[in-house]
Amino acid sequence: xxxxxxxxxxxxxxxxxxxxxxxxxxxxxxxxxxxxxxxxxxxxxxxxxxxxxxxxxxxxxxxxxxxxxxxxxxxxxxxxxxxxxxxxxxxxxxxxxxxxxxxxxxxxxxxxxxxxxxxxxxxxxxxxxxxxxxxxxxxxxxxxxxxxxxxxxxxxxxxxxxxxxxxxxxxxxxxxxxxxxxxxxxxxxxxxxxxxxxxxxxxxxxxxxxxxxxxxxxxxxxxxxxxxxxxxxxxxxxxxxxxxxxxxxxxxxxxxxxxxxxxxxxxxxxxxxxxxxxxxxxxxxxxxxxxxxxxxxxxxxxxxxxxxxxxxxxxxxxxxxxxxxxxxxxxxxxxxxxxxxxxxxxxxxxxxxxxxxxxxxxxxxxxxxxxxxxxxxxxxxxxxxxxxxxxxxxxxxxxxxxxxxxxxxxxxxxxxxxxxxxxxxxxxxxxxxxxxx
Numbered sequence: 502x503x504x505x506x507x508x509x510x511x512x513x514x515x516x517x518x519x520x521x522x523x524x525x526x527x528x529x530x531x532x533x534x535x536x537x538x539x540x541x542x543x544x545x546x547x548x549x550x551x552x553x554x555x556x557x558x559x560x561x562x563x564x565x566x567x568x569x570x571x572x573x574x575x576x577x578x579x580x581x582x583x584x585x586x587x588x589x590x591x592x593x594x595x596x597x598x599x600x601x602x603x604x605x606x607x608x609x610x611x612x613x614x615x616x617x618x619x620x621x622x623x624x625x626x627x628x629x630x631x632x633x634x635x636x637x638x639x640x641x642x643x644x645x646x647x648x649x650x651x652x653x654x655x656x657x658x659x660x661x662x663x664x665x666x667x668x669x670x671x672x673x674x675x676x677x678x679x680x681x682x683x684x685x686x687x688x689x690x691x692x693x694x695x696x697x698x699x700x701x702x703x704x705x706x707x708x709x710x711x712x713x714x715x716x717x718x719x720x721x722x723x724x725x726x727x728x729x730x731x732x733x734x735x736x737x738x739x740x741x742x743x744x745x746x747x748x749x750x751x752x753x754x755x756x757x758x759x760x761x762x763x764x765x766x767x768x769x770x771x772x773x774x775x776x777x778x779x780x781x782x783x784x785x786x787x788x789x790x791x792x793x794x795x796x797x798x799x800x801x802x803x804x805x806x807x808x809x810x811x812x813x814x815x816x817x818x819x820x821x822x823x824x825x826x827x828x829x830x831x832x833x834x835x836x837x838x839x840x841x842x843x844x845x846x847x848x849x850x851x852x853x854x855x856x857x858x859x860x861x862x863x864x865x866x867x868x869x870x871x872x873x874x875x876x877x878x879x880x881x882x883x884x885x886x887x888x889x890x891x892x893x894x895x896x897x898x899x900x901x902x903x904x905x906x907x908x909x910x911x912x913x914x915x916x917x918x919x920x921x922x923x924x925x926x927x928x929x930x931x932x933x934x935x936x937x938x
Contacts, residue, residue, distance in 0.1 A: 746806035858908065
């Protein structure tokens with residue numbers, strides 16, 4: 502029988518001697534001609550190549566589901582080995598004319614190739630399915646572990662947040678309580694000092710009289726904290742005296758000051774001076790007294806409120822700072838300073854005294870009265886005026902040395918007002934001075 506140039510002839514299969522022979526239906530493929538054999542071989546090779554490429558593409562698709570490059574390489578290798586095997590086997594069958602037996606039955610070559618292709622595809626699909634299931638399993642496991650880790654991190658973060666919130670609230674409450682206690686103490690101390698100062702100014706402390714003598718006694722017992730002058734202490738002092746200007750007006754002047762003023766007036770007249778600059782004039786009692794004696798008086802003070810009270814007494818009065826008297830050189834024959842230089846820090850006192858000497862005549866006079874007796878400088882632990890003032894007390898030796906740079910000492914004496922406690926370490930220092938030529 503000849504089909505498309507091919508002839509199929511039944512042949513017998515020889516078996517080993519001694520064995521019963523049986524006939525089998527065998528299909529033997531023989532070539533009708535060399536040209537036909539070559540064409541058929543090319544077709545089979547083309548089919549094998551297409552099958553190999555198809556299996557490779559299928560394996561690539563399934564291998565994309567594998568985790569990592571190793572899975573992809575393995576899938577491609579398996580598919581290509583199977584495809585090559587099928588193609589090579591088919592080619593060999595055509596070239597040699599070997600028939601293929603499956604389950605004892607000789608099958609046509611085309612059927613055999615299709616069968617082997619299906620088997621190969623089944624193998625690839627099997628391994629791809631295994632890879633897919635493994636990938637899904639490990640992906641799910643990884644997702645589960647990530648979810649557990651996220652949960653644990655969230656839980657730990659929650660606990661940490663709660664803990665920090667509790668600690669912060671506790672510390673905030675503790676700090677708030679501490680600040681409230683400090684604020685209460687500060688307010689209590691300041692209130693008690695204000696009440697004490699107000700009571701003192703009204704003459705209500707232990708039945709004392711409303712006088713400067715009582716205040717002078719308090720200065721004699723003043724305790725200082727050894728600190729440098731705070732920034733802006735002069736502006737603070739001006740505000741302090743602004744706040745007590747009316748009280749100082751009501752208190753009047755201490756009686757022990759008038760004999761000193763009379764002696765200084767006699768010295769001025771003896772030297773022929775009739776102009777006087779009072780530095781630290783306060784509310785103007787002393788300036789008014791000198792003016793009433795026929796002296797041309799100019800009153801200056803750091804406190805605008807006290808200057809207003811000086812003006813109310815009919816005086817020439819100006820707001821001036823001891824650091825800058827504000828007058829040309831040689832403008833006055835005399836200068837009066839009572840209890841103001843002890844507000845000048847030790848670092849500045851020489852400069853201030855030089856400025857005062859400059860406004861005097863070449864042989865002009867200076868009266869300097871100040872609390873002192875010990876070297877003590879700083880802010881008072883308790884001041885009867887608020888805000889607290891800066892003080893710099895000087896021993897007798899220190900004061901004489903400081904003023905000696907610009908002035909000659911005419912007289913120097915110390916005394917204690919009658920209201921002063923004998924045990925106090927401060928006393929009044931009273932100096933009559935003449936400018937050095």
